[in-house]
Amino acid sequence: MATAAQASRMGRAFEVHKLTPAIGAELSDINLSERLSDGIIADIRQALLDHKVIFFRDQNLDREQLLNFAKRFGTLEIHPATPKEQPHPEILRIAHGEKSRGQENMWHSDVTWRAEPSLGSVLSALEIPHVGGDTLFANMNLAYEKLPQDIREQITGLTAIHDIARVFAKRLNKKPEELHDQYPPQEHPVVRTHPETGLRSLYVNSAFTSHITGMDGGESKALLKKLYATAANPEIQCRFKWTKGAIAFWDNRASQHFAASDYFPARRVMERATIAGDRPYFSADS
Template sequence: MATQIDKNRLDTGALDIHPMTPAIGAEILDIDLAATDIANSIPAIRAALLKFGVIFFRDQTLTQDQHIAFARHFGDLEIHPATPKDQPNPEVLRIEHGPQSRGQENNWHSDVTWRERPSLGSILLARDVPECGGDTLFANMHLAYERLSVQMQRFCEGLTAVHDIARVFAKRLGKAPEELHEKYPPMRHPVIRTHPETGQRAIYVNTGFTSHIEGLSDKESRWLLDHLYTSAMDVEIQCRFRWRAGSIAFWDNRVCQHLAVSDYFPARRVMERVTIAGDTPYFDA
């Protein structure tokens, strides 16, 4: 069972923190994530992640090995099925778009909710970015839950949704859904999940991977999912991050959704993501 944490009392140490909006996000300045003594700052960085949902760093020069090493301070790492099998660092998912590949991540989602244990967080490093465009938006899904009516909160708290990798990756990986399901069968997660560290409740369905809500008719399921999806679109629970080469965003997938704006085509945008494994979502009544 999670214990509610007062976010205002989280110890972020001596970090130079600048909140992005009142709802979500903060930039942490004057820190080198590749420093040999970075382990000393990990408790404060983790506290900042829990407090702000997503944290940002500028002017980082991490190699892939250093990127992986930093992420390992927060837990075990995942290997994404879209990662080429022959690449030297399978923990790094390279997301590259340009003249031959328009960005496809422009929908509100939380990463890998099709896993039994979806990720704790994602650490995304910008390698090459357009002169302008290609921003990423983040939404606080705890605040989205708080803005539901009490009656809708109670209704959703008893529901379970199905998350399916094939909805996105069957076409991208050139595989039949049945083939993907052999290794990654559809997963059942609560529509409202409890954050295991803060105890906060958050909406946990997303346009990318959620196929339906169990126990409802197709029409009811679609209506309710559409209603919950739109909750992420409230600008008052969002922040927007403009990338530069060497920028890093580290977000908590248990409470955030994000959307990568694909407005930069045909310019080139190259990002590298390392993802930290999480735990099985649950609802603490």
């Protein structure tokens, strides 16, 4: 059932349609190309916190409009995969076709190799395949809560190392030590506390997490394998079927995503603006 989220200043409203009980909602009756009031932005932010990922259809934003919307939620960051000559360095273009198979088909949180990983990302669909190319999202707060009690106790207080080179050494054609000079591996809590909601979420992912700090290699690998697998539970997921001009905005602190690369050799072109976050932490009081 749809519920109305009222904007506090201008009396406007948008409709919120949940995709699943666990995660995801489509927001309708809103035009992101407009200069939205602070009240509407606050309501969108609350919807993001409530649903972990929110979607908007039929927006067809140009780059300036995409950046203007994303900037309402914080400072934007520049990804190392963005070409230096690109006129809008804050936008990461993700394009695949007959000469480039999609490589984002693993459960992950974005840029966890940063000291301060992103708050979230705003992704715009410019060109989509006739069929396929959906993106799946998982609620990592529920992933944590569904763990057996003994596993939750075991991982409380543990930290893990996140390494950019695991993915981007090959993609950027650089040696790991070259990337580490600019982006040294980072140590983050295995369970992080959300800075706005106070909820706990699993914060390891198969793309960038290399090992658990201070743990035997075999034991670390076995435990991480269990924790990675939690995102694959359909009961904590939603699946978004893209349409041209659609926008997805996800909370990178509380969710993971998986871009299904089932459309090869068809073409899929997306552009992403990413909002800088803060240093992950764990609070015993959360």
